[in-house]
Amino acid sequence: MTDAPKTERTLVLVKPDAVRRGLTGEVLRRVEAKGYTLVAAELRTADDALLAEHYAEHAGKGFFAPLVEFMGSGPVLAVVVEGHRVIEGFRVLAGTTEPTTAAPGTIRGDLGRDWGLSVTQNLVHGSDSAESAAREIALWFPSL
Numbered sequence: 542m543t544d545a546p547k548t549e550r551t552l553v554l555v556k557p558d559a560v561r562r563g564l565t566g567e568v569l570r571r572v573e574a575k576g577y578t579l580v581a582a583e584l585r586t587a588d589d590a591l592l593a594e595h596y597a598e599h600a601g602k603g604f605f606a607p608l609v610e611f612m613g614s615g616p617v618l619a620v621v622v623e624g625h626r627v628i629e630g631f632r633v634l635a636g637t638t639e640p641t642t643a644a645p646g647t648i649r650g651d652l653g654r655d656w657g658l659s660v661t662q663n664l665v666h667g668s669d670s671a672e673s674a675a676r677e678i679a680l681w682f683p684s685l
């Protein structure tokens with residue numbers, strides 16, 4: 542028995558470190574090479590209110606303020622990506638949170654490392670569940 546295809550959407554952010562390093566094309570190349578579809582994309586510098594909402598689950602943690610500051614330090618490319626199991630699939634493409642130990646072959650593992658301070662600069666964000674994806678897409682792309 543096979544499961545019915547489960548087309549989903551996820552929110553991907555190419556973070557300011559990746560945009561500054563000219564890696565937006567490389568990230569999108571990997572997403573498209575995997576067979577996922579781009580639904581919407583916008584380059585913008587996010588304000589604190591949007592970023593606090595986006596990272597609400599991390600409010601109160603020690604890295605919250607530096608995270609919001611970093612994420613607002615320059616433009617991010619916000620992208621809605623669609624495909625079968627794309628939420629999980631993009632998280633695998635991205636690799637685990639810490640670039641130093643993320644597996645080779647992943648975006649963070651191939652292109653990132655930490656800078657001796659924190660793991661905040663890890664190139665990309667991807668929604669971690671269907672609920673997060675719906676919430677984050679509504680936040681970044683209210684017209685969708």
Ligand code: DAT
Pocket residue numbers: 599604608637638659660661662663665666667669
């Ligand atoms: P992920 O982005 O892999 O879903 P997360 O949701 O746990 O990771 O954390 C959100 C972002 O916050 C993460 O991409 C980088 C930053 N971050 C997480 N843990 C951190 C830590 N211990 N120190 C500094 N930044 C951290």
Ligand code: MG
Pocket residue numbers: 669
């Ligand atoms: Mg997360």
